[in-house]
Amino acid sequence: MTNYDAIIVGAGHNGLTNAAFLAKAGLDVLVLEKNSYVGGATASLELHSDWKYSNCSYVCSLFRPEIYQALDLGRHGLEVVPLQGSVTFKQNGDYLGSYHQPSVRRREIARHSKRDADAAIRFDADLMKWCRLIRGFLLRTPPDPASFKVRDAMEFAYLLKRFYSLSESQIYEFIRFFTMSIAEYLEQYFESDVILAHFSGGSIIGTGLGVYSPGTAYVLLHHAMGDVDGNVGSWGFARGGMGSVSAAIASSFQAHGGVIRTDAEVKKIVVKGRRAVGVMLANGEQINAKAVVSNLDAKRTFLSLMDSADLPADLVTRAKNFKIRGSSGKVNIALDGMPDFPAIPKGSPLTLGHMHFTDTLERLERAYDDWKDDRWSHDPYVDMVIPTQYDPTMAPPGKHMMSVFVQYCPVEVEGGWTNGKRDAFGAAVINQIGDYSPNFKDLILHAEIRTPRELEAEVGLTEGNIFQGELTLDQLMFNRPFPGYAQYRGPVKNMYMCSSSNHPGGGVMGAPGANSAREILLDLGRADTTPEDFSDD
């Protein structure tokens, strides 16, 4: 039997981040992963010979630059290349492009609506206000509103101070932004259908909400507040696919003396006398540690990794009620060449970024109605990228890898998912793209179709939810994952959580892992190795 200072269950990017900061503080740290590869949903897999698939997460922007710097990820092989632009194709053969050059971008918006081109200035400035406010909360532990501890009170005071940096009307506008639907929020700025649809797409990604659901405006922020080299809202590709992110964190972790064991599935967190003492592997091996950290989502952590006998009864209820409905699918495609998109001008940079095919709010909302009734969207919203236009390492020369994120795809369909239904879902997605690219279907060499069922089975995301828990007001900030448990500490001593089920939530951000490490180090009386937020003032 071996002893460690800390064991992290699950080598997702947050688990690795957490482990790396603990190891950096001089602890003996072991990461256990059930799959044969690390990264969880942040992986590059060779599913078709000579192709690397970022088969879950596929773009990178939320990853905190503070963590990137603190873990020296550049030297550990990570390279994030900014994407250029995005496009929404219209059903009438036109399109809305978003170019890298501000003047060109502006003129393109003006082509659809002169007014919207000017409104975009107001929109950008307002969004940046909210971004600034929220970004300051990402690398902090949420205070408990029901607590009387000095630390919680001070943290509240800090949040209030940030909040009061806004003017009075901005305070109300911020509350409105937090509680409005993206459609209604955007309608305060824009008039053009395609612009409304283009800007609202990011608000439904990964959620069980539609563009008209209150609360979606905030999700837009969740996708807009990331940055690549200070350009807030822009996205980047990790060279070599998303697996490079986890590989770099793992490398940094190992450089600090950390140990990773793959193919080592944890069966149980062992609790003795209301204290976590270690873990039991599927093969029966027990490993002890002073701290056990779960990188699994809250549902898995409390309903399968732990015995309900070890837990307070209300926590088990909370875990059962934790909302983690998957709503997204993924189609990863190996292409024999670059598909044509006749709508956009030859040589246009628009294929270099995100591509979308839903040009009205109504189509987006109807896609959501399908999901509510446990059907996959027949006219799905897709977020499609072809990273091999930048990245020579992911496909052979002249060939391409296409990553298609699909909203919506339900956890369960009537009669249950079958492989046939999964393929029919894939066909709906491929047809959606094929409507705008005549040679696309002929170029397909291989396609991997993933519904929430596959995401759960392979990656371990319960119900296939990409955020490890829905991003609604009842599961944000001090409510994430559950009220009273939002400070990364589990219900038994020495047990911690570091997954995206915790504040600030999903996305390849690293923040839950880092925040959790800060709390563990505090409890163990070690120096804090986690970074502070880069101030924007």
Next chain:
Amino acid sequence: MSAFDVNENVSPINFKEVLQPSPFQSRIDEYGIVQEWMSWNGYKTARVFDTLASEYFAIRSTCGVMDLTPMEKYRISGPDALTYLNRLVTRDITLLKPNRVTYVIWCNDEGKVLDDGTVFHLQNGDYRLCSQHHQLDWLLLSSLGFDVTIEKETHDVAALAVQGPTSCAALMEAGLVDIDRLKPFDIGYMTLNGMELMISRTGFTGDLGYEVWTHPDRALDLWDLIFSVKEQGLFDIRPTGLGALDMVRIEAGFIMPGDDFNTAETAVRADRVRSPYELGLGWLVDLEKPYFTGKQALIAENTEPAKQRLVRLVVEGNKPPMDAFLYDQKGGSRIGTIKSCVWSPILKTNVALADIEFQKGSAPIEIWAEIYYQKELEWRATWARCNISKKPFWAHPRSSITPPQKF
């Protein structure tokens, strides 16, 4: 899915054309020696054509010509055009007679300045508003409840600013007779060689000058007409770029929204916005006129002593106070920053616009700039005393005399 029927009126933009050409572009390209471009509202605009000094002195001692097309222009018409404009801006527009121009600012609900510009009263009920920044969104937001039509006409009107002591004489030589009768802020019309021209005695240089407006199809003809005077060897006329304009406008004490203060629509941090009073533009605010956006906030602000002001500073010495911090004494407490500054070739001194803190409504007794400057890759720091200039740094009587002198 419907058939692919692209609206032919809306052809895709040329994404390779990062900066949009102006109707004068072929002449601008031809006259541009250094080919140094910058973006003005997305238009390809020369920063300098030849040298900054020659262009500056063209404006101050002979005649400089600048393409004004990129300036944002809006046509405001309809039965409520006047009441609409009067609710928009802080000045009383009912006092603006036809064929007259006035300088205006407008604020958001909180009384913070959104932009500045000029209102041209073209004829009864028909106005043109020119602004520094894109304002269509705000103009349309403001139109709720008014029977008014607002059309952006930036690209539909070509304009040249003709500025400098010989501008009147040169334009008259070009055939624009009678413009000597125009008083400052007057508008005149004429048809010349089939060209419909509008001439206003306006400008952004603080000197004698005119702005000549026409249809973009005749833009090149207008350019050639004006430059024919130079071809004939009568007057020196030079195209001038944004660099020289920035020098003369600081000398004249004109502020530039976006450079000297953050416009309210683009400011992200709540303390970065400025009211007219804080910009020294209180004289443009008429609290006695009917309601205008921001009035209530400005009435409230006007009762409080000013906390900060944008002021004109004359900076002693010859070191450029670019981006300098300002202090209440050498090594004292920081009280502000320089926003714009220039070495004035005529005054032989540094002049600047600076944002400084006021105590109980008064300016600090002393103002010192800590200036970092570089000589042969070595950085030095020095202190320079600054004095507030109540008047524009430079103002010449010739700019307001009617009829103007010949030079």
Next chain:
Amino acid sequence: MTKPVSVVLVGGGHNGLICATYLAKSGYDVQILEARESVGGGASSIKFGGDYTVSGLAHILYGLNTKVCKDLGLDISALKSSEPLNTISLQLDGNHITLGLEAVLGEMISSKDQQAYRTFKREFRGYAEALEPLMMNTPPRLKDMDRKDKFTLAKLGWSLRFGLGAKSMREFLRVGGINIYDVLNEVFDNSALKGAVSFDAVLGQHMGPRTPNTVLTYLQRLWGECQDTQMIPKGGMGKISEILEKAAIDAGVKIRTGVKVKKICVAHGHSDGVVLESGEHVEASIVVSNADAKTTLLDLVGAPQLDAMFCNRVNSIRQNGDVAKLHFALNDLPNFKGLSPQELQHRLIVAPDMRYVEHAFNHSKYGEFSQHPVLEIIIPTIGDSASAPEGHHIMSVSASFAPYDLKGGWSDSRRAFLNRVIETIDQYAPNFSSSIVTSDLLTPLDIEEQYNIAGGHWHHGELSIDQSFMMRPVHGSAQYQTPIKGLYLCGAATHPGGGITGMPGHNAAQRILSSGDLG
């Protein structure tokens, strides 16, 4: 020119009457100007089809505030039936469920669900009650607070933390911002029970059970329940208004009906009276408007007197109604499967499960009316036979969803929608359609026209978080005081919103009295 009064109140809806009475009781000279022929607004009784009397718009009294009743000496007990008002959720198989304030009954409801219902109602009523400091006061501003604002916030904080306790407070903060769908799935097993409860969360709103925010609307509903004044008033809602009118007149309020206000006059940023359609000018020290915010600020005051962005905020208030009102005159009592005639005195609803309600809502998002509408049905003549000729009955129905902005307009679709409602009721009461003598349909468009509510929304605006509390109707005008000095709002457009509660009128009056504007 008439003699100046202290207060002119535009609109004699119930909130206007209550606000006026409070002001008059404090000794001020108050005049109400009402455009319709009688006061009461949405709480009126109307005659239709000759001899039938029915509540014109609101038909159930849900939560007339007890403090208001006490302060103004309103006695409404005579209008109340001896039996408490229950809700019966109709099921096609006749296994209806009966929801009371505390208990739920029904053959299909397990004892676990019955217990869960009791706990749920107690817990949620606790949340609603904890909001009392906020509900009965002017919503505090969040910056530059005055002493009263700070006091209100402190009371609210105290009430949440110590009134509810740490556990319930956490739970309240968790569920407060989300949808009723997820909450009900956590709490109950029976889908019919969930459907019935979700109905109360979406009634009157442009929301489905899955719309986040529906917990808040449900709490607002429960706040009404806490008042213990639920009833289907005998003689219709007009009777309530008659009591309010009498209280107002007794307090010295002057009421003029049939006079429509055309303009609120503003001089130097101060409102000093109104001009009527007739051209008559009524001078006053202050003006209080019971009309919705759009009508008051954009039509009666006008954009030229206000800041530009403020006008746009007012203009984008979501206040398009999504509920139609139907009245049926019947020559026979409808025979609802599984219900005794005595049970028909309760509130009947058609909301068999949450999916049904959500599907009904789906249509309205796209400007279509519900193919299978959600209904609230009452038959007031069971307890009040005087409202219809001998042997005849009246049925009053609120039908969701019927969007104001119907694609293609309402004129061509009225019949179709009416038929959808009739067919739906026929499924539960097969003799219904054959007993109809006459019917009357009010779409939100008709409500707008007949009741002078822009958009025809019951609550003068969606009760969504972004339009609630210190943002109701919009920030910059959320403390009953508009940007125009001496002009106040007192209607459902203001905090805490619609329903026949009297709270906006009460809060507005308190605010006016403490403002010093009346000297």
